[in-house]
Structures are given as C-alpha cells and as structure tokens.
Amino acid sequence: MNQISEFAPRTTLHEELVGRLRDMIFSGELKGGDRVPEQKLCDMLGISRTPLREALKVLGNEGLLELLPNRGARVATLSEADIDEIFPVMGALEALSGELACARLTDAEFAEIRALHYQMALHHTRRELADYFRVNQHIHECILKAAANPTLEVQYNALAGRIRLARFRANMTDKRWDQAMREHEEMLAALEARDGKKLSEVLSRHLENKRETVKQAIREGTGEAHGPAVAYD
Amino acid sequence: MNQISEFAPRTTLHEELVGRLRDMIFSGELKGGDRVPEQKLCDMLGISRTPLREALKVLGNEGLLELLPNRGARVATLSEADIDEIFPVMGALEALSGELACARLTDAEFAEIRALHYQMALHHTRRELADYFRVNQHIHECILKAAANPTLEVQYNALAGRIRLARFRANMTDKRWDQAMREHEEMLAALEARDGKKLSEVLSRHLENKRETVKQAIREGTGEAHGPAVAYD
DNA sequence: TGCTATAAGATTGTATGCAAAAATCAACAA
DNA sequence: TTGTTGATTTTTGCATACAATCTTATAGCA
Structure with missing residues (x-):
C-alpha cells in the first residue's frame, strides 16, 4: 500500500503524484529553485522512482519544473x-x-x-x-x-x-x-x-x-x- | 544505440519520443481513436517501456492522447x-x-x-x-x-x-x-x-x-x- | 596558493521483471 | 442465436536493477 492516500481513489499513482507535487510547490514545501531529488522524494512518499518520474515529466511540461537532462529537476522560478x-x-x-x-x-x-x-x-x-x-x-x-x-x-x-x-x-x-x-x-x-x-x-x-x-x-x-x-x- | 536517431542530439530519450509521437499523430501514422500499445511501439522504436510511458504521460497532459487508467492510451479524437x-x-x-x-x-x-x-x-x-x-x-x-x-x-x-x-x-x-x-x-x-x-x-x-x-x-x-x-x- | 586532472560517489536515464487489472475467448445455458 | 461465466492471454502499473552521466573530493603540479 502506498502512503499517499489511505483510501485509494480511482486513479493511478503518477496522476496522484502530479497533484501532490503541485501542492508541495504551491504550499512552499518545495521552493522555487529547489532541486527535486528523486530518491529522497521517493523515500518520503513511499513509492518508487518510476511513477514519480512520470509525474515530473508532466510538471515539467506544465512549466512548474525545469527539467535539466541528466541533472534532475528544479522548481521553476519566475523572473x-x-x-x-x-x-x-x-x-x-x-x-x-x-x-x-x-x-x-x-x-x-x-x-x-x-x-x-x-x-x-x-x-x-x-x-x-x-x-x-x-x-x-x-x-x-x-x-x-x-x-x-x-x-x-x-x-x-x-x-x-x-x-x-x-x-x-x-x-x-x-x-x-x-x-x-x-x-x-x-x-x-x-x-x-x-x-x-x-x-x-x-x-x-x-x-x-x-x-x-x-x-x-x-x-x-x-x-x-x-x-x-x-x-x- | 536506439533506432530513433542516428546522431543522438543532446536530449533525453523521453523528450525525443514526445516529438516523435507527436509527429506520428500529426502524420496520421497514429490515427484518432487508435489505441497506443506500449509494447508494440517499443519494439517498433527499439526502446523500452519506461521512456515511452513518460512520453505518453506528457502527451496525455497536452490533450493529444487520452489516458485511461489500466487501459492504456488512445489517440484523442475531436468532436x-x-x-x-x-x-x-x-x-x-x-x-x-x-x-x-x-x-x-x-x-x-x-x-x-x-x-x-x-x-x-x-x-x-x-x-x-x-x-x-x-x-x-x-x-x-x-x-x-x-x-x-x-x-x-x-x-x-x-x-x-x-x-x-x-x-x-x-x-x-x-x-x-x-x-x-x-x-x-x-x-x-x-x-x-x-x-x-x-x-x-x-x-x-x-x-x-x-x-x-x-x-x-x-x-x-x-x-x-x-x-x-x-x-x- | 591556485589550477588541472582524475577517481570515487551520487544522481539520473533506461531496461527489465513481476504483480494486478483488463481484454479475449471458450464453454455452456437459456 | 444470444448472453453469461470463468479460465487464459494480454496489457498495464509499479518496483527494481543496471548503465551512463554528472558532481565532488582529492591529489598532483606549476
């Protein structure tokens, strides 16, 4: 059982993660410019890297994260x-x-x-x-x-x-x-x-x-x- | 070596796949309503499912694919x-x-x-x-x-x-x-x-x-x- | 001291394996 | 024929393993 939601709603893990990460960004838990270490987040959320990475790609496409090839993701900043x-x-x-x-x-x-x-x-x-x-x-x-x-x-x-x-x-x-x-x-x-x-x-x-x-x-x-x-x- | 591009440009596989799949959709190679079988596409492109799935999530978020949990992806249609x-x-x-x-x-x-x-x-x-x-x-x-x-x-x-x-x-x-x-x-x-x-x-x-x-x-x-x-x- | 080079460690990218869910199909009954 | 049930196959979701790349720490040298 994953630790994200007690009563798993009818959704996939990666989809839930997209929402969860969005909240973490908006709530300030992840601040602009912060790196987003995959393994650390996985341990924290009790999941594996695969669904997390799928979520990161989506958020990157939305412009909330900056994805640097081979160098991970950063929370985007706004000039x-x-x-x-x-x-x-x-x-x-x-x-x-x-x-x-x-x-x-x-x-x-x-x-x-x-x-x-x-x-x-x-x-x-x-x-x-x-x-x-x-x-x-x-x-x-x-x-x-x-x-x-x-x-x-x-x-x-x-x-x-x-x-x-x-x-x-x-x-x-x-x-x-x-x-x-x-x-x-x-x-x-x-x-x-x-x-x-x-x-x-x-x-x-x-x-x-x-x-x-x-x-x-x-x-x-x-x-x-x-x-x-x-x-x- | 992957079979997508001879001279690998400075980009990740999943990113290249996003573009490649987009082209396949626009070119008609993947028609509206078609299912997008992961394994078949992987064999065709000579890659594994992980990067392909990351690309599918992005295209789903863009509205070009319809992602049905546990039921795969379909090329979106337009009413x-x-x-x-x-x-x-x-x-x-x-x-x-x-x-x-x-x-x-x-x-x-x-x-x-x-x-x-x-x-x-x-x-x-x-x-x-x-x-x-x-x-x-x-x-x-x-x-x-x-x-x-x-x-x-x-x-x-x-x-x-x-x-x-x-x-x-x-x-x-x-x-x-x-x-x-x-x-x-x-x-x-x-x-x-x-x-x-x-x-x-x-x-x-x-x-x-x-x-x-x-x-x-x-x-x-x-x-x-x-x-x-x-x-x- | 300050610079470069190199090697160890950490992190990401990709492939593979396994379990769960859905789709398919066959047998059977109405 | 039509519809239903259940087993089999296929496909997807997630976890893990390995390879490639980057980061860093350290040693050597000017």
Whole structure:
C-alpha cells in the first residue's frame, strides 16, 4: 500500500503524484529553485522512482519544473520578464472568460457571485487581507466556471499556477487595494448587465494592475523564504 | 544505440519520443481513436517501456492522447463540441498575437510577411490549395513569432496541435477561400499600419470562419481514413 | 596558493521483471 | 442465436536493477 492516500481513489499513482507535487510547490514545501531529488522524494512518499518520474515529466511540461537532462529537476522560478510574458496571455484568457461568462451566466450563478462580492467588500472595509484574497480568488473561479469552457479553464489554470511560483506574500498598498475593489464593482455591474465587452475590458485592466503588484512583490521579496503562495489582486 | 536517431542530439530519450509521437499523430501514422500499445511501439522504436510511458504521460497532459487508467492510451479524437470549445481560446490567443506583433514588428519582419502574402495570393489565383495552406500557415507562424512571447507560442501551438487531430483534408469552397484571402489582405494592411486593434479583430474573424471550415470537414469526413493533417484557412 | 586532472560517489536515464487489472475467448445455458 | 461465466492471454502499473552521466573530493603540479 502506498502512503499517499489511505483510501485509494480511482486513479493511478503518477496522476496522484502530479497533484501532490503541485501542492508541495504551491504550499512552499518545495521552493522555487529547489532541486527535486528523486530518491529522497521517493523515500518520503513511499513509492518508487518510476511513477514519480512520470509525474515530473508532466510538471515539467506544465512549466512548474525545469527539467535539466541528466541533472534532475528544479522548481521553476519566475523572473519579472516571465511575469511580463505570462500576464498578457492570462489577460487574453481572462477577458475571454468574461465574455463567455456574460453570454451564459444564469441568474443563480450571478446571485452567488454577487454574494461573494459583498462578502469580499466587507473584508476590504475591515482590512482583512487574507480573507479578501480568498474570496477574491473564489469570484474569479466562479467567472471562469461560468464560461463553461474546460479548455479555457485548463489553459488559464496552467498559467495561474506558474504565477503562483512567485510566492511572496502580497503587499498591496491601500491605494491599489481600493482601486482593485472599484474594479470589482465594475465587474459586478458588467456581469449583472451581461455586458461581455465591458467585463472583458475591466478584467484586462484589473489584471494589468495585478501584474504590477506581483512584480513589485517579486522585487521586494527576492531571496527571502516565505509561506504558501497567495493570490494577488 | 536506439533506432530513433542516428546522431543522438543532446536530449533525453523521453523528450525525443514526445516529438516523435507527436509527429506520428500529426502524420496520421497514429490515427484518432487508435489505441497506443506500449509494447508494440517499443519494439517498433527499439526502446523500452519506461521512456515511452513518460512520453505518453506528457502527451496525455497536452490533450493529444487520452489516458485511461489500466487501459492504456488512445489517440484523442475531436468532436464538433471540442472545436467549439477550443476555437474561442485560440481566437483570444491569436488576437493577442496580432496586437503584440503590431507593437514589435520590425520592417524586415513585415517585409518577409508581405513577401509570403503575395506568394500565397499567387497560389490562390492559381488554385493551388496545398501550396496555399503551406504558405498560409507560415504567415501565421511569422505573426506568432513576431509577438515574441514564448508562453503565448507554447499555449497557442498546444491548441493548434489538438485541432490538427481533425485530420480531414480541408475542402474549402471557392467562396470561403476568396473570403479568407480578403481577410489576409486586411491583415497585411493592419500589419503595415501597425494597427494592433484592427489586426486582432481581423484575426478573430478569420479564425471564426476557419472554425466553420474545420467543423464541416469533420462532419463530412467522419469515419474515413485520411492522410496527414493539414492546415485550414 | 591556485589550477588541472582524475577517481570515487551520487544522481539520473533506461531496461527489465513481476504483480494486478483488463481484454479475449471458450464453454455452456437459456 | 444470444448472453453469461470463468479460465487464459494480454496489457498495464509499479518496483527494481543496471548503465551512463554528472558532481565532488582529492591529489598532483606549476
């Protein structure tokens, strides 16, 4: 029996490992730049190298790991240049998700997003940053879900995962936070009006500001050890 | 020595296999729906199952193969619903590539694209479909390259690869072909003017028409055996 | 001291073996 | 004929073994 899950779900080991390693990266257990020694991980997880290596190849293909032939895997790191490269693509995808979401959004889905929005607004007024991030991320997930396009979801999440490699606790200025909140007000309005063009425009702008926040976090945090990755907004 | 390449390039076997299998899928050597028997492929390629399986996992993650636990891999097939799901995402990415390309395009790059454009126009007037497709694809590659965003390139090509699973020889009507050619005229004009908004709009529209062509090809070609995948335009 | 060269050790890449699951097929009954 | 059961074969999933490559530590030399 492997030590990963007590009640083995209907999945293969390598597949489970992909998820497990992803979590280890996002949680900070494996930090950017760390080498990923196969044998050590195998001992730790109680498995053999074969399924682990299959998982490493997949994560390498996703851009979360850097695979150096004959020299093992490293957790990928993110430069400011990488951010500038990834964010425009995410922006295009998120804009699309806004358009599709507006076209398909049910009243029930909108109601849920609105509820989350006000919950988030409350966290904003109370200056509860962590809670704000959590709900914020949930809202974006809801919009993406509402777009009802699994391919879009996969592609977007792949990029969002790479961004999460920049695991520096977000430190939004009050000014930027207020701005983000205003943008979310616009989003809600656009969603209610089912105005896809408007929503995609707001989302693009929103992401543009987010990019600066992330870049600044990278600049300030370079070299330091940190906790789990957080959402930026 | 493995039988894949005479002069082993500086790469690992599994990586080479990813490319090799991709080619086999695109060339039609492995057709959509085919099972991919590990042992048989290993014998054929003169390798063992371990690196092959690593490659299969990667291609599964890319969506070119469908991995069924304990039941092996199948070459993925493409339904019309899949097309409708993938094309909007490609559209968003191609629109972005147009905007970025306009922002960065050098005069030399534009000159090359213009040359290709006129070459393609010649193939169009002569009704040389295959040549038209080839040059057409080259033009789109040039625009993508000009965008100078590797992440965008990777994501776009991943989707383009999945579309190529619909390996039916394109059968454009003359009407649609003429329309595509007019769209390319608009593209060239937008590129020359470095009008990113305009180019991204034309590219989106262009892709929308392409979607219909591909869907029609799927409808007409279902079940038949075909040659290598072709570009659609 | 600082550099190169070389050899030992560690790590990765690939092949093989074995157990478990699925697919196939044959016998049989309805 | 059709459908069901069970044994046999095939195929996959994982573990292990061996080979190739890289890393490092050390010795020799200028």
